[in-house]
Amino acid sequence: QDGTIEFGGRRDGQVKIRGHRIELTAIEQKLSSLAGIRNVCVLPIGTGADAFLGAAIAADHDDRDAWAATLARDFPDYMVPERFVVFPHLPVNANGKVDRKNLQAAIAQADHVRAVEKTQSTASEDLIADHFETLFPGKEITPSSDFFALGGHSLLAMRLAGMIETQTGQRPKIQDIFTARTIANIATLV
Known part of the structure; x- marks a missing residue:
């Protein structure tokens, strides 16, 4: 009108x-x-x-x-x-x-707290899982959680590499994070 x-x-x-x-x-x-x-x-x-x-x-x-x-x-x-x-x-x-x-x-x-898996995790996996929880708050995080499935992208990969370097003194390559993808695989990089 x-x-x-x-x-x-x-x-x-x-x-x-x-x-x-x-x-x-x-x-x-x-x-x-x-x-x-x-x-x-x-x-x-x-x-x-x-x-x-x-x-x-x-x-x-x-x-x-x-x-x-x-x-x-x-x-x-x-x-x-x-x-x-x-x-x-x-x-x-x-x-x-x-x-x-x-x-x-x-x-x-929906309640998405960190899931407890039956397998024992390594100290490196625990460290990476903590970083994933920081980068992806409120999302379900397990050792098999995929960086990209959680919403990861190149800027978050750079941030993750920096967080890992701060904790371990070793900085994984961004390309290695892209290839490794899961917490368990990324943990083998450090």
Whole structure:
């Protein structure tokens, strides 16, 4: 009536996270094709440099590692959700559609404290794990945690190398961190 145009955002399932344009429906379709998954909703969580992908999955079992590995084979790292939250059924709104707003909040607030693994970790692994916890606060950290799957990039790799040098006197090469990727493998560099 007054000539004002209001832009309500994209409606095609694309989001941009840390400079990468991501097609959410492609990720959802791949996850939906996996055995045991009844429904899935992939969403951007957070804003700006802290934004990441989260996946809400309706399934009878929790197989996050296998789901992430499957996606990592078919998609670049930035298209693999950093957090998977499993529900018996995805919540729906009054219109019968998946309640994306409440799912975003649930994924953002999901409890991701450092997991205790059955294997004993070395002092080097503990040191690297502590640095990962500093670089990726609130994310689940285990010896098999992947630097890039957690949201790592070249600037964080430089920061990690500096943190390691401060503690050990040895500075790993950035390329070696890129190649090693996991806490257990990065620990062998020091």
